[in-house]
Amino acid sequence: MTLRRYHAPIWDEPLLMEMSVAGRRGQHFPIEAGGQALIPEALRRRIPPALPEVSEPDLLRHYLRLSQETMGMLGISLFGTCTMKYNPRLNERVASSSAVAGIHPDQHPDTIQGLLALVYAFDQMLRGLSGMDQFVFQAAGGADAAYTHACITRAYHSAKGQALQRNQIITSIQSHPCNPATAATAGFEVVTLMLDERGYPSIEALKAALSDRTAALMINNPDDMGIYNPEIAEWVRLVHEAGGLAFYDHANFNGVMSKIRARDLGFDACMFMLHKTFGVPKGGGGPAVGAYGCTDRLRPFLPGPIVSRDGDQFALETPAESIGKVREYLGNLHQVIKAYGWTRAMGAEGIAEASDMSVILNNYMEKRLLAVRGVSRSHPQLPGWRLEMTRYSLGTLFEETGVSAVDVQNRMADFGIDAFWLSHEPWIVPQPFTPEAGEMWSREDVDQWIAVLAAVVDEAYRDPDLVKSAPHRQVVGKLSGANLDDLAIGATTWRLWQKRRQGAL
Amino acid sequence: MSQPARAHPFMPNSAPALKSALLAELGLDSAEPLFGQIPESHRFRGDLTQPESLSSEVVLSRHMRDILARNRPAADAISFLGGGCWHHYVPAVVDEIVGRSEFTTPVWGTPSSDFGRNQAWFEFTSQIGALVEMDMVGLPVYSWGCAAGHAIRMAVRITDRQRILVPARMCPQRRAVIDNYCGSADPTARIEVTAIACDEQGRLDVSALAKALNETIAAVYFENPSYLGGLELAAAEIAASARSAGAETIVGVDPISLGVVLPPGAYGADIVVGTTQPLGVHMSAGGGLGGFIATRHESHYASEYPTLLNSITETVDGNTAFGLMLFHQSSYGSREYGKDWTGNSTYLWAIANSAYMGLMGPQGFQEIGALIASRAHAAASRLSGIPGLRVSLNGFFKEFVVNFDETGRSVSSINDALRAYDIFGGLDLSQSFPDMGQTALYCVTEVHEDGDIERLVAALTEVLA
Numbered sequence: 001m002t003l004r005r006y007h008a009p010i011w012d013e014p015l016l017m018e019m020s021v022a023g024r025r026g027q028h029f030p031i032e033a034g035g036q037a038l039i040p041e042a043l044r045r046r047i048p049p050a051l052p053e054v055s056e057p058d059l060l061r062h063y064l065r066l067s068q069e070t071m072g073m074l075g076i077s078l079f080g081t082c083t084m085k086y087n088p089r090l091n092e093r094v095a096s097s098s099a100v101a102g103i104h105p106d107q108h109p110d111t112i113q114g115l116l117a118l119v120y121a122f123d124q125m126l127r128g129l130s131g132m133d134q135f136v137f138q139a140a141g142g143a144d145a146a147y148t149h150a151c152i153t154r155a156y157h158s159a160k161g162q163a164l165q166r167n168q169i170i171t172s173i174q175s176h177p178c179n180p181a182t183a184a185t186a187g188f189e190v191v192t193l194m195l196d197e198r199g200y201p202s203i204e205a206l207k208a209a210l211s212d213r214t215a216a217l218m219i220n221n222p223d224d225m226g227i228y229n230p231e232i233a234e235w236v237r238l239v240h241e242a243g244g245l246a247f248y249d250h251a252n253f254n255g256v257m258s259k260i261r262a263r264d265l266g267f268d269a270c271m272f273m274l275h276k277t278f279g280v281p282k283g284g285g286g287p288a289v290g291a292y293g294c295t296d297r298l299r300p301f302l303p304g305p306i307v308s309r310d311g312d313q314f315a316l317e318t319p320a321e322s323i324g325k326v327r328e329y330l331g332n333l334h335q336v337i338k339a340y341g342w343t344r345a346m347g348a349e350g351i352a353e354a355s356d357m358s359v360i361l362n363n364y365m366e367k368r369l370l371a372v373r374g375v376s377r378s379h380p381q382l383p384g385w386r387l388e389m390t391r392y393s394l395g396t397l398f399e400e401t402g403v404s405a406v407d408v409q410n411r412m413a414d415f416g417i418d419a420f421w422l423s424h425e426p427w428i429v430p431q432p433f434t435p436e437a438g439e440m441w442s443r444e445d446v447d448q449w450i451a452v453l454a455a456v457v458d459e460a461y462r463d464p465d466l467v468k469s470a471p472h473r474q475v476v477g478k479l480s481g482a483n484l485d486d487l488a489i490g491a492t493t494w495r496l497w498q499k500r501r502q503g504a505l
Numbered sequence: 506m507s508q509p510a511r512a513h514p515f516m517p518n519s520a521p522a523l524k525s526a527l528l529a530e531l532g533l534d535s536a537e538p539l540f541g542q543i544p545e546s547h548r549f550r551g552d553l554t555q556p557e558s559l560s561s562e563v564v565l566s567r568h569m570r571d572i573l574a575r576n577r578p579a580a581d582a583i584s585f586l587g588g589g590c591w592h593h594y595v596p597a598v599v600d601e602i603v604g605r606s607e608f609t610t611p612v613w614g615t616p617s618s619d620f621g622r623n624q625a626w627f628e629f630t631s632q633i634g635a636l637v638e639m640d641m642v643g644l645p646v647y648s649w650g651c652a653a654g655h656a657i658r659m660a661v662r663i664t665d666r667q668r669i670l671v672p673a674r675m676c677p678q679r680r681a682v683i684d685n686y687c688g689s690a691d692p693t694a695r696i697e698v699t700a701i702a703c704d705e706q707g708r709l710d711v712s713a714l715a716k717a718l719n720e721t722i723a724a725v726y727f728e729n730p731s732y733l734g735g736l737e738l739a740a741a742e743i744a745a746s747a748r749s750a751g752a753e754t755i756v757g758v759d760p761i762s763l764g765v766v767l768p769p770g771a772y773g774a775d776i777v778v779g780t781t782q783p784l785g786v787h788m789s790a791g792g793g794l795g796g797f798i799a800t801r802h803e804s805h806y807a808s809e810y811p812t813l814l815n816s817i818t819e820t821v822d823g824n825t826a827f828g829l830m831l832f833h834q835s836s837y838g839s840r841e842y843g844k845d846w847t848g849n850s851t852y853l854w855a856i857a858n859s860a861y862m863g864l865m866g867p868q869g870f871q872e873i874g875a876l877i878a879s880r881a882h883a884a885a886s887r888l889s890g891i892p893g894l895r896v897s898l899n900g901f902f903k904e905f906v907v908n909f910d911e912t913g914r915s916v917s918s919i920n921d922a923l924r925a926y927d928i929f930g931g932l933d934l935s936q937s938f939p940d941m942g943q944t945a946l947y948c949v950t951e952v953h954e955d956g957d958i959e960r961l962v963a964a965l966t967e968v969l970a
Contacts, residue, residue, distance in 0.1 A: 015624065016628045026598075039766055040738055048868070059598065060601065063602040073610045074607065079613060086515045090566055092604070094569050100790065102592075103578045106589075107584075107929060112790065113576070117575065140651075143836070143848030143849065144848070177840045259540055279515075324685055333792050341565060344558070345562070357518055385541060479828050492802075496634070
């Protein structure tokens, strides 16, 4: 396959602060000369903020150039675990219209019936896909939904008079870090189960962890290696038997949507990421939505309010024993509307087809990638097909050439290929990488991706320094490796950077 | 299906022949064997109960438009709602920038391939730093309430104390978020939140605060302007007394005020938090929310940040570039041993905020601050002329309380009546703060013109007649 020629745009774009010229303006407002005097003297700002002074066209062109200096899915991005998707532009148009963007969250429900109707309808659609009894959209990301579950777990056991006793949350080493992290933030002890040779923890390990201290299980399935734990229903049964709750982190829903439902496996709650599986744009990291769904047993504890329906009228209600809030208002509702639009465009058949496509394409990739020298997959001994992702290792390549997965990632960017996902910490295979093809990328895209990886591996064996010193055709080269953790070196603001350069520090 | 299958517009490989060709590469004629890891007893074979597919964009577009036509957005009416999400003007240039595909769609790349976005983020943190006068600013968090929650947890870890003081009359939503962040399944880790009495405009009662402050207090949290709009005149005094008790001072701010209001870095704040929504982000029913955390650039603060930190640095060949700082202390780096947690946040809004702050510059922030203060005060003054209304007339920025007790009417009934005039009255506080009677929080910004205030006054006069 011919590799596409590529070079990232280079604009040598200065920082906005460096563009500043005293006296330039980007916006005018009507002048109210007496306005400042209305601020009590003791609190009046006398030294204006040291912000850049730029004109409107210069500022626009500055950010357009910065957008060009961001690859931003114009290349091929198979960032595993994040399920890169097409974000239908219709949904962007609808969500940016005044009918959505112009709504204040405290408007009277009579004035937002359209909004509430869509939120309600989407809740129903997610119920169909999961079997759960109620969804809420307040959590502003997947991790926030995990935190929601930790708070609900706290409230649930407290209501049963077992708050002090049930203080452990069980997860696995292959769960997303947000599960143990939010559990710990909510005050739980975290029990992390290790994997056995089958790629998931054993029932025995789970049984050994369960006790009358168990508050909940927080687990994903399949994991990021594309391995499905076939004992998961038994896990949930055992967790319930021990008195705990079971939460399904459905971050990796794309490969199994329409194939399984969290409720059917016994789970009390689950979470869907609308910015991953449901076609909502990621925005480089939000605004996002962790849609949290649960059974009637947990519904009284949900963060409120939730949308209820009476005929054609929609209202807001706060559950009786609500945990309160994990974030203000009802959540990123403009993103919920986009997810509604995506899901309606797909329909049940489209959803099933997308699940098929993502798993077909991953296994097609796997077959071809394993033919590339220096590439292996996690748990190579396991037979059978993986789901929508496979965790690979460049350990052999690293041993033989000294070229790391990060080096390969940087070099692939020279060919218009955006970063692959490596692995969450801790790495359980050496030099990991985790592409996820999903359903939006064409076979030609995937073939190009594989061809670039193969070409870079070939370079690594021929000329390892070429790869180790990459990128060479990007906006900028490789970072110097300066220790940014050193407070004398790292700087998150221009004012600090300037003070340091001027020798004031 | 009676019609021949057609490829879905979002799925390039879904044309039947293309799908078959991919399956053939795997030696299969159906996708079913690929799901062999899933036991049959786990499989769902029923109806997913989804509504009919609307794969035709023209149909879906009309369908969504028709439903959303039932909304009457505040931005199209005359609205005085604020309190945690505010109607400010969003310059068209900001919409253009934030709508760029390169910023809207991706997730995460390399420092080289994401260079432009990382620079935009650095410009965000730098400009927030300039507004609040702090040297260290993290990448954004979900909201003001979440920022306050994290800041409180930072202060608890820094001081090794577990009690905090907050205003009794603070935003109930932010307070509810803080309460969750302060809760713990471990009773020894719980953070005790004590509410300090406030005046009618939400300012802390300094003598009540002095009584409550002692060596067990981790932090004093207050807002400037307060939830009820009042500017905290005793800000420096509060920060000084917190410091002398060994407590951290956490200040929450509305950054759009900071062209005319003293920055918290100038009166002794240790940790500054606030909202980013007023800085160029549409309300979107609360979807526009974002929050930030800022501190001095000192190790005991830096080492407690839960957010990702985007630092300026250099490439091997001496170009400016950006990289992550102190990543290991995030939940990505250390799972349950990290600082709280991080994840997806409001990173796209950081770009909107950055563009907005750049457009405004020092003069823009001064002009908009003076304009808002002037219009809000003029509105308060006009409303105070209506018989039966008790209105705060000064000491605020853009929000002020209006008490209706003497009218004998509830805020809720008045707001119901105002809606007939296409006016959304101020936020009803009577449920949140029953001791304040029938009180509403009115918000006036640069989007309000004199005519809007006149319409409000005329409508209120009729409603109360």
